[in-house]
Structures are given as structure tokens and as C-alpha cells.
Amino acid sequence: MSGPTLVVLAVGALVASSCAIVGTFLVLRRMALLGDAISHAVLPGIALAFMMTGSRAALPMVVGAGALGVVTVFLVEALHRSRRLKEDASIGVVFPALFAIGVILVSRYTSQVDLDIDCVLYGEIAYAPLDTISAFGRNLGPKALWVTGATLLVDLALVLLLYKELKMTSFDPALAAALGFSPVLVHYALMSAVSVTVVGAFESVGAILVVAMLVVPPAAAYLLVERLSAMIALAVGLGIAATGLGYAFARALDASIAGGIASAAGAIFVAAWIASPRHGVIVRVARNRALARRLDGELLLLHLKDRAAALPLDAVRRRFGWTGKKVGRVVAELESERLVTQDNGGLAITPEGARSLETAGTAPLAHSG
Amino acid sequence: MTEGGIVISYTLWNVLAGSTILGVTGGVLGCFTLLRRQSLLGDALAHAALPGVCVAFLLTGSKSPLPLLLGALAAGVAGSLLILSIVRWSRVKEDSAIGIILSVFFGLGIVLLTRIQQLPGGNQSGLDKFLFGQAASLVASDLAVMGTLSLAVLAAVVLLFKEWKLLAFDRTFGASLGYPMRGLEIGLTCLLVVVVVVGLQTVGVVLMVATLVTPAAAARQWTDRLSVMTVLSGAIGGISGASGAIASGLVSHLPTGPTIVLVASAMLVVSLLFAPNRGLLWAALRERRFTARIRRENLLKDVYLFGERGGGRFEFVSRPALMGERGLGGAEIERHSLPLLRAGLLERFGDALRLTPAGLVEAERLVRKHRLWEVYLTRRLELPPDHVHRDAEAMEHALSEAAVDDLDEMLGFPEVDPHGRRIPRREKAET
Numbered sequence: 001m002s003g004p005t006l007v008v009l010a011v012g013a014l015v016a017s018s019c020a021i022v023g024t025f026l027v028l029r030r031m032a033l034l035g036d037a038i039s040h041a042v043l044p045g046i047a048l049a050f051m052m053t054g055s056r057a058a059l060p061m062v063v064g065a066g067a068l069g070v071v072t073v074f075l076v077e078a079l080h081r082s083r084r085l086k087e088d089a090s091i092g093v094v095f096p097a098l099f100a101i102g103v104i105l106v107s108r109y110t111s112q113v114d115l116d117i118d119c120v121l122y123g124e125i126a127y128a129p130l131d132t133i134s135a136f137g138r139n140l141g142p143k144a145l146w147v148t149g150a151t152l153l154v155d156l157a158l159v160l161l162l163y164k165e166l167k168m169t170s171f172d173p174a175l176a177a178a179l180g181f182s183p184v185l186v187h188y189a190l191m192s193a194v195s196v197t198v199v200g201a202f203e204s205v206g207a208i209l210v211v212a213m214l215v216v217p218p219a220a221a222y223l224l225v226e227r228l229s230a231m232i233a234l235a236v237g238l239g240i241a242a243t244g245l246g247y248a249f250a251r252a253l254d255a256s257i258a259g260g261i262a263s264a265a266g267a268i269f270v271a272a273w274i275a276s277p278r279h280g281v282i283v284r285v286a287r288n289r290a291l292a293r294r295l296d297g298e299l300l301l302l303h304l305k306d307r308a309a310a311l312p313l314d315a316v317r318r319r320f321g322w323t324g325k326k327v328g329r330v331v332a333e334l335e336s337e338r339l340v341t342q343d344n345g346g347l348a349i350t351p352e353g354a355r356s357l358e359t360a361g362t363a364p365l366a367h368s369g
Numbered sequence: 370m371t372e373g374g375i376v377i378s379y380t381l382w383n384v385l386a387g388s389t390i391l392g393v394t395g396g397v398l399g400c401f402t403l404l405r406r407q408s409l410l411g412d413a414l415a416h417a418a419l420p421g422v423c424v425a426f427l428l429t430g431s432k433s434p435l436p437l438l439l440g441a442l443a444a445g446v447a448g449s450l451l452i453l454s455i456v457r458w459s460r461v462k463e464d465s466a467i468g469i470i471l472s473v474f475f476g477l478g479i480v481l482l483t484r485i486q487q488l489p490g491g492n493q494s495g496l497d498k499f500l501f502g503q504a505a506s507l508v509a510s511d512l513a514v515m516g517t518l519s520l521a522v523l524a525a526v527v528l529l530f531k532e533w534k535l536l537a538f539d540r541t542f543g544a545s546l547g548y549p550m551r552g553l554e555i556g557l558t559c560l561l562v563v564v565v566v567v568g569l570q571t572v573g574v575v576l577m578v579a580t581l582v583t584p585a586a587a588a589r590q591w592t593d594r595l596s597v598m599t600v601l602s603g604a605i606g607g608i609s610g611a612s613g614a615i616a617s618g619l620v621s622h623l624p625t626g627p628t629i630v631l632v633a634s635a636m637l638v639v640s641l642l643f644a645p646n647r648g649l650l651w652a653a654l655r656e657r658r659f660t661a662r663i664r665r666e667n668l669l670k671d672v673y674l675f676g677e678r679g680g681g682r683f684e685f686v687s688r689p690a691l692m693g694e695r696g697l698g699g700a701e702i703e704r705h706s707l708p709l710l711r712a713g714l715l716e717r718f719g720d721a722l723r724l725t726p727a728g729l730v731e732a733e734r735l736v737r738k739h740r741l742w743e744v745y746l747t748r749r750l751e752l753p754p755d756h757v758h759r760d761a762e763a764m765e766h767a768l769s770e771a772a773v774d775d776l777d778e779m780l781g782f783p784e785v786d787p788h789g790r791r792i793p794r795r796e797k798a799e800t
Binding site: 027030031032033035036040079082084085086088089091092093096097099100101103104107108208209211212214215216218219222223249250253254255256258259260261262263265266269273279280281284 | 403406407408409411412416455458459460461462464465466467468469471472473474475476477478479480481482483484487575576578579581582583585586589590622623624626627628630631634637641647649
């Protein structure tokens with residue numbers, strides 16, 4: 001691998017890690033779309049920072065974007081709490097308004113300079129190795145590495161410092177408040193971290209990929225594990241995997257790397273969704289079918305109970321409206337468990353079958369969890 | 370010069386027509402998404418349309434609007450169905466599902482778009498305008514397509530108004546009446562996709578959601594009737610579309626889409642503040658007036674209680690004594706007493722206050738409410754007497770005269786409250 005490739009992959013992995021860390025909490029708190037909103041609404045903050053300093057220096061932009069992130073959260077909350085709009089509508093009116101202000105600022109006041117909207121929206125991680133910074137006369141390497149690395153440190157610090165509080169307020173806000181944690185404070189801390197993460201990732205990967213990295217790997221991890229710590233770790237891992245896969249995919253097609261990474265994240269989610277051992281579609285379908293089969297067997301047993309004479313198979317078919325094949329399957333299953341016996345007269349329930357009915361209604365039907 | 374003028378006005382006319390059509394249609398349909406709490410579905414559909422546009426271009430090689438719109442429509446429908454199935458078939462919640470579809474579809478679209486730009490002639494494909502919207506690039510044939518689609522959407526809303534109203538407010542009731550709610554839902558989502566696709570070219574991916582949500586949110590503040598809201602929302606959308614287009618035509622470097630959104634947002638802010646009933650300004654004023662009344666009534670009652678403790682001789686009470694009662698400052702007592710002095714309920718001597726005869730009647734009315742409520746709470750709800758004071762403090766300001774009389778009668782005209790203090794009787798106050 002060449003140097004530039006390594007830089008691109010490293011930036012991608014750093015972005016993926018910090019997004020996965022804060023995104024896990026967004027997904028758990030059902031605030032995924034607040035992340036989407038923040039990622040767009042920071043634009044006027046960036047534009048203002050740019051207009052005031054006249055440069056693309058990282059720090060003013062982070063400050064400007066961070067401020068706008070907090071403004072977004074505040075406005076959404078205020079609208080929502082005034083009970084004039086529902087939460088989804090509050091998000092839906094706030095972020096386009098802020099984004100519109102950002103676009104107008106950019107096109108009116110910064111049109112001569114290089115801050116274009118395309119870049120903001122879907123960034124270009126491929127240029128990351130070219131934009132280097134220097135200090136004290138020495139070249140310190142790609143700026144994106146420093147920015148995204150610093151972002152990751154901020155997010156790590158937040159989660160390590162506030163782990164207990166974040167966990168408590170995400171799963172049981174009422175209990176957290178009763179124990180004296182302030183859900184509001186934790187909420188704003190998390191949202192500030194989201195804003196910082198978004199802006200740190202902005203230039204290199206763009207707004208849309210930030211959303212993909214914030215939401216998709218944590219959602220996939222949510223389908224695979226049950227513990228918060230495991231979910232964060234797995235989300236980071238899946239995010240990095242998506243970066244690697246997406247990079248290869250984009251290079252093979254000679255297409256946008258950011259788009260490729262988002263697509264790869266989508267593929268990983270679909271895989272988790274289908275094949276997750278506990279929550280996957282395959283397991284769910286199998287579980288539903290097993291349940292339906294068990295229900296059929298129990299219905300038949302119930303029908304046979306307290307019946308003196310054996311019941312012909314034809315009568316079973318008519319009674320339940322089943323096909324001959326289905327009757328055969330249900331009967332074969334019950335026979336193999338010795339719950340019914342069959343002779344030329346038809347079906348009869350065994351003592352074991354009658355006993356099994358006593359517990360039929362009380363045993364847990366579904367796999368819990 | 371004149372020729373330039375004609376060209377500009379031709380463009381402006383197209384932009385104006387396109388923006389207005391979009392504003393009206395988005396506003397009308399947005400009402401249903403707003404009420405169904407699916408405001409952000411429009412956002413997801415706008416993003417999801419991109420890969421459809423690209424695939425349609427790759428398949429047909431044409432830039433004419435119809436195939437591109439059909440591609441976007443197919444991708445939008447696929448995206449919305451995927452959101453529904455993720456929510457239904459996994460434990461991932463709706464917000465995450467929307468976020469996933471939005472970003473992954475858009476990512477795919479970007480991959481395809483960059484791929485197309487590598488193709489010979491792909492650079493001129495003009496697909497970018499679907500991303501950020503370029504109202505100025507609208508031509509007559511685009512307008513024809515937009516107009517036809519919008520008319521179809523509006524006609525569908527008129528025809529299925531009753532059914533979609535049921536879908537928005539009481540889905541189960543609709544199902545029990547035998548309406549195919551699932552089909553109606555899918556139909557509504559398809560129309561949403563149509564509007565999104567119509568809007569992409571004018572306002573772009575990101576701002577599309579605002580043309581749906583913002584006018585509807587503004588209209589919602591003025592009325593509780595869906596029919597009125599729909600018309601109003603269409604009007605607000607149309608006005609913001611038209612004025613945004615004109616403003617951006619007159620001022621250079623003022624992009625159309627963002628201007629439309631800002632006009633609509635401004636109308637939303639006005640609606641939130643000033644709409645009758647729901648307006649936040651009126652609510653704040655109402656609350657202020659109520660707080661002021663509570664303060665006045667409390668002061669009147671405090672002066673009364675001093676007299677009562679002094680054996681029923683309602684003499685002047687000094688300000689420091691009143692300050693001790695609720696921990697108020699002297700300036701606050703002064704401020705709260707001013708309206709009472711003006712109304713002739715209190716009179717003053719230096720900084721001391723005394724009830725006038727009218728003030729005594731008013732104070733007894735308040736104390737009666739307070740004490741009757743305390744009796745009610747201890748007798749009927751069997752609360753211990755030391756738990757009822759705070760609740761009565763709130764209720765004395767809220768109970769109406771008629772309710773108090775009923776309460777009095779229901780309790781059998783009690784003489785004293787749970788703390789053994791006399792309940793003022795109206796007859797006595799009048800003599």
C-alpha cells in the first residue's frame with residue numbers, strides 16, 4: 001500500500017471510530033435523525049467561521065460548527081417542548097432552515113474562495129493526503145489525520161468520563177434523574193460531541209457519509225450484541241471494516257470513496273439484519289415457523305383429548321381445513337414425540353400427550369430476549 | 370439589452386412557475402406526513418431518489434425528465450418499503466431505519482454519479498442539478514412534467530381526502546370500516562415520492578424536506594381542521610415558492626431553493642408566535658396575566674390572615690410583617706400592591722396596608738375557596754390535614770365561584786377547615 005492510500009484508510013478508520021462511538025448512543029436513544037440534522041445544520045457555523053477568519057483553519061470551524069450543533073439541538077428541543085410541533089417535525093423544520101442560511105452565506109459571501117457545497121455534502125476523502133499542515137517550519141503531515149484524530153480523542157474522553165451517566169440516561173432516563181444525574185446535561189454533552197465529530201469528519205468525508213457512519217454500523221451492532229460496551233466496540237469494528245471494504249469497492253469502480261464506504265456500511269447492515277443469530281430475519285422466520293408448528297400440534301392434541309374413539313385422518317383434515325400433506329407432517333411430529341398413536345382406525349392421544357397438554361398454555365411460547 | 374431582459378424574464382417565469390407548483394403540492398401533501406409523524410420520511414425519499422436517477426440515466430442514456438423521474442420514483446418506493454421492512458423485521462427503530470436508507474442510498478447514488486462522470490460525455494449529464502437543485506435550469510418541458518404530476522397529486526388528494534384523513538388520525542377505525550389502510554398508506558407514500566422527485570430539481574436533496582414540513586407546520590398553528598389546514602398549507606407553500614423565486618431572481622448570488630426555505634421558515638416563525646389560540650406570544654401573555662393575578666390574590670390573602678390572627682380586627686399591616694409571610698422582598702410587595710390599591714381593595718398608610726371593605730369581601734372569597742378545598746381533600750380523598758395546604762394554594766386561584774358553591778353544598782356547609790380555622794361565609798361577608 002502506498003503512503004496516500006494509508007492516509008486515506010487511516011482517516012477513514014478514525015472517522016469511523018469516532019462516529020461509531022457517539023452514534024451508538026444516538027441509535028439507542030432513538031435520535032439517529034438528530035445526528036442527520038446536526039450534520040447539515042453546522043454549515044452556517046462553518047461558513048461564519050470561514051467568513052470571520054478568512055481561512056480554513058480547523059479550530060474556528062470546529063468552534064463555529066460546534067456552536068451551531070448546540071443551537072440545532074436547542075431549537076429542536078424548544079419547538080418540541082412548546083408542544084406546537086412533534087419531534088420529527090421540529091427536526092424537519094430546523095435543519096433545512098439552518099442549512100439554507102448556510103448555503104446563502106456560502107454563495108453570497110464566499111463565492112470567490114474554495115468552500116464549495118458539493119465538498120461539504122459528500123466531501124472528498126481522496127484529497128486528504130494532499131492537504132498537509134506545518135508548524136515551526138516542519139511538515140506535520142496531513143491535516144485530516146490531526147483533525148479526525150483529535151475528534152476521536154474528544155469522543156473517547158467523553159465516553160470514558162460519562163460512561164455510567166450515558167448508559168443510565170440512554171436506557172432509563174427516569175431512574176437516572178432520580179439518582180441525581182442530569183439527563184439534560186448528559187444530552188447536551190453528547191450532542192456537542194456529535195457536533196464536534198460531524199465537523200471533524202466534514203471536510204474529509206462530507207455530511208452524508210457522516211450520517212452513514214453515525215447510524216449504520218451502530219445499528220448493525222445493535223442487531224448482533226446485547227451489551228452496551230460490546231455494541232460500541234463492535235460498531236467501531238464494523239465501521240472500520242466498512243471503510244476498508246468501501247475503499248476497495250470505490251477503487252475498483254474508480255468512484256467516490258465516501259459513497260463507496262457508505263455503500264459498504266449498508267451491505268454490512270443488510271448482512272447483520274439477515275444473518276444475526278438472535279435478531280436476524282432468518283432466525284425470526286425459523287422461530288415463527290417452529291412456533292406455528294408447535295401450535296398446530298397442540299391444537300390437534302386438544303382436539304383428541306377426552307375422545308374415546310380414534311379419530312380418522314380425514315376427519316382431522318376436515319376439522320382443521322389442513323391439506324393431507326400438512327396433516328401427515330403434524331401427525332408425524334407428534335408421533336415421533338410419542339404424544340399420539342396411529343392405527344387403521346385413526347389417531348388417539350397417548351397419556352404423555354394428555355400430560356403435555358397440561359403444561360401447554362404455561363410454557364413460554366416465544367424465545368424471550 | 371432588451372434581448373437580455375427577455376431571456377432573464379423567461380428564466381424567471383420558469384423558476385416562478387416551478388417553485389409555485391412545488392410549493393403548493395408540497396404544502397398540501399406535507400399536511401398528511403406531518404400529522405402521521407413521518408416528516409423525515411420525505412428527507413429519506415429525497416436522498417434515496419439519487420441512485421434511481423443515476424440508474425435511469427445509465428439505462429436510457431437520456432437526460433429527458435421522464436425516465437429520470439421514473440428512476441427516482443422506483444428508488445424512492447424501494448427506499449420507503451425498505452424502511453418499513455427494517456422496522457417490521459428487526460429491532461432497529463424507525464429513526465435509525467430512516468437514517469440508514471437515507472445515507473446508504475445516497476452513498477450508492479454518489480458512487481453511480483462519480484462513475485457516470487467517468488463515462489465519455491458524462492460530465493455534461495447535468496445530473497448534479499438533482500443534488501442541489503438548480504431552479505434556473507428549469508425549462509418549459511420540465512414545467513410540463515412537473516405541472517402534470519402535481520395536478521395528478523392534487524387530484525388524488527381531493528379524491529381520497531376522506532380516506533387519507535382516516536389514515537392520519539385513526540387508522541384502526543378506518544380498517545374496521547373496511548378501508549384498505551395498507552394500500553392507502555402505500556399510495557400516499559408513492560405520491561410523496563412523486564412530489565419529492567418534482568422538487569429535487571428545484572430545491573435539491575437537502576432542502577426538499579422543508580417544502581413538505583415547514584408550510585404544513587405553519588398551517589397547523591392556525592386551525593384544527595384538516596381541510597382548512599391543507600388549503601392553508603398549500604397557500605403558504607405557494608407563496609413561499611413564488612416569493613423565494615422572485616427574490617432570488619432580483620438579487621444576485623441568492624440561490625432559489627434556500628431562499629424559498631427561508632421564506633417558508635419565516636412564515637412558520639410568525640405562525641408559531643402569532644396564530645390565535647396556539648400562538649406562543651398569546652400563551653406567554655396569558656401566563657403572565659395569570660401569574661400576576663396569583664400574586665395579587667396572595668397578597669390580599671396575606672393581609673387578611675394577619676387580621677384574622679389578630680382576632681378579626683383588620684388593621685394596617687406593616688410591610689416587614691408581610692415580607693415575612695412568603696419571603697417576598699419589599700419592592701415585590703410594593704409592586705403587587707399597586708393594582709390592588711388602584712382597584713380600591715387595599716389602602717395604605719406609609720408602607721403599611723389595610724383591607725378596604727371591598728377588599729375584605731374579596732379576601733374572604735379567596736380564603737373560603739382555599740379552606741373548602743382543604744376540607745374536600747381531607748374528607749373525600751382522606752389526605753392528612755398537613756398535606757393539603759399546598760394543593761389548596763393552587764386551587765384557590767383556579768376554582769370558579771359556581772364550583773365553590775357546589776363544593777360548599779356537597780360538603781354540608783362546614784364551619785371550619787381541617788386546621789380548625791373558620792371558613793368565611795358569604796352571608797357574613799355581606800352584612
